[in-house]
Amino acid sequence: MSLKDQKTLRLVLTEAPGAKRYHALQKLLEHGYTVTCTTETNFQAESNHSNVLVVTGVTSSENLLEQAETTRSQIEAVKHGEWKPWFPVIDYDRCTNCMQCLSFCLFGVYGVDQNHKIEVQNNDSCKTNCPACSRVCPEAAIMFPKYKTGPINGDAVTAADLDREKMKIDISALLGGDVYSMLRTRSERAQSRFSKERDPDKALKERQRCLVKLAEAGDIPPEVLMALPSPEEIIQRAEVAKAKAAAALQNSPQQIS
Amino acid sequence: MSNPQIIYCHCAYAQVVPKEVKEAVLRKLCDANIPFEAVADLCELSARRDAGLQRIVTTTGPIKIAACYPRAVKWLFAAAQARLPADSTEILNMRVQTAEEIFERLLNPEVKPNLPASEQPGAKPNLSSHV
Ligand code: SF4
Ligand code: SF4
Numbered sequence: 001m002s003l004k005d006q007k008t009l010r011l012v013l014t015e016a017p018g019a020k021r022y023h024a025l026q027k028l029l030e031h032g033y034t035v036t037c038t039t040e041t042n043f044q045a046e047s048n049h050s051n052v053l054v055v056t057g058v059t060s061s062e063n064l065l066e067q068a069e070t071t072r073s074q075i076e077a078v079k080h081g082e083w084k085p086w087f088p089v090i091d092y093d094r095c096t097n098c099m100q101c102l103s104f105c106l107f108g109v110y111g112v113d114q115n116h117k118i119e120v121q122n123n124d125s126c127k128t129n130c131p132a133c134s135r136v137c138p139e140a141a142i143m144f145p146k147y148k149t150g151p152i153n154g155d156a157v158t159a160a161d162l163d164r165e166k167m168k169i170d171i172s173a174l175l176g177g178d179v180y181s182m183l184r185t186r187s188e189r190a191q192s193r194f195s196k197e198r199d200p201d202k203a204l205k206e207r208q209r210c211l212v213k214l215a216e217a218g219d220i221p222p223e224v225l226m227a228l229p230s231p232e233e234i235i236q237r238a239e240v241a242k243a244k245a246a247a248a249l250q251n252s253p254q255q256i257s
Numbered sequence: 258m259s260n261p262q263i264i265y266c267h268c269a270y271a272q273v274v275p276k277e278v279k280e281a282v283l284r285k286l287c288d289a290n291i292p293f294e295a296v297a298d299l300c301e302l303s304a305r306r307d308a309g310l311q312r313i314v315t316t317t318g319p320i321k322i323a324a325c326y327p328r329a330v331k332w333l334f335a336a337a338q339a340r341l342p343a344d345s346t347e348i349l350n351m352r353v354q355t356a357e358e359i360f361e362r363l364l365n366p367e368v369k370p371n372l373p374a375s376e377q378p379g380a381k382p383n384l385s386s387h388v
Contacts, residue, residue: 004306022287025295029267032297034309039292084270085301089332093375120336123304145300145329146271153273153352154329156373
């Protein structure tokens with residue numbers, strides 16, 4: 001089920017005094033809940049909202065969390081925390097609809113809307129902690145709000161950011177081509193050694209070492225590179241993404257160069 | 258003028274907002290005994306296209322949000338088809354501001370709008386049909 005189709009539970013707290021309210025909120029927020037704190041004594045939830053739990057007064061934060069969890073499971077609402085919300089956010093003030101990000105991403109995060117405009121469609125397909133697509137965007141229009149530094153974290157983009165070499169990564173170098181030829185060469189070299197040594201662990205280590213090196217160079221978490229599909233599949237996926245981007249560009253009346 | 262709606266983001270799944278800042282802001286909000294909306298993670302609500310974000314932007318009156326960078330918050334809301342009003346939204350950035358500063362601004366009925374403008378110097382024209 002897609003993220004937007006999953007049910008969520010919202011809590012409404014009324015008549016909760018300061019200190020109790022703070023401890024209750026801490027607990028609920030750490031467990032992913034959205035909580036409306038109201039001073040209205042007769043709070044009426046919006047009609048047709050079975051996913052709102054109104055709580056008057058707080059006895060203890062543990063009791064309240066338990067009550068929330070019971071209601072959540074009764075109404076079959078989602079359990080938060082199983083997915084870390086890490087995904088690209090597009091700054092449309094900067095985006096030129098060039099489709100570089102769509103061509104680049106192998107995990108189907110990007111798509112186009114009915115006006116052939118780039119959009120993030122599958123947020124939860126994004127690889128946690130990987131900001132690689134923000135590096136390929138020529139306009140620094142892709143943010144990851146939970147990233148450590150600017151402008152990727154949403155801080156203002158400066159002229160220096162656009163010039164900085166670290167913002168630019170050659171897509172082809174990451175899209176299978178060079179990465180995989182590099183891996184192949186290394187693993188062929190390694191294989192001849194390993195065939196004599198008969199140590200498959202060493203082969204894996206060699207591959208990991210190479211991937212880690214790439215990760216260091218490009219700021220891509222090693223586990224993301226390890227999760228990449230086979231070279232053949234990469235090429236196939238890249239073709240699909242490229243075709244999607246080309247079709248969108250062809251049909252887009254708004255592309256700005 | 259109506260009192261601003263106050264939204265507090267707890268950034269529950271990352272360590273990018275200093276713990277002491279977010280806890281101090283939350284504590285002060287609770288002690289002040291005022292209405293506010295506390296969300297565990299604004300990013301998650303955006304990804305889910307959560308109706309709560311629509312509810313915030315369609316409620317009349319100014320909006321004050323304690324979260325992170327204004328540019329990120331602006332486009333997180335936009336991604337959920339919820340456009341924050343540029344003339345009456347103030348974002349407080351818990352990644353860089355102090356809890357005292359933030360709390361003072363949250364409680365102040367005056368609003369200092371600070372969403373990044375749509376036409377930035379050097380930026381390409383806005384493809385604004387998106388929001
Ligand atoms: S890569 Fe191109 S289409 Fe993607 S966000 Fe950047 S400017 Fe927009
Ligand atoms: S909006 Fe900012 S503060 Fe809130 S969860 Fe996202 S990154 Fe954290």
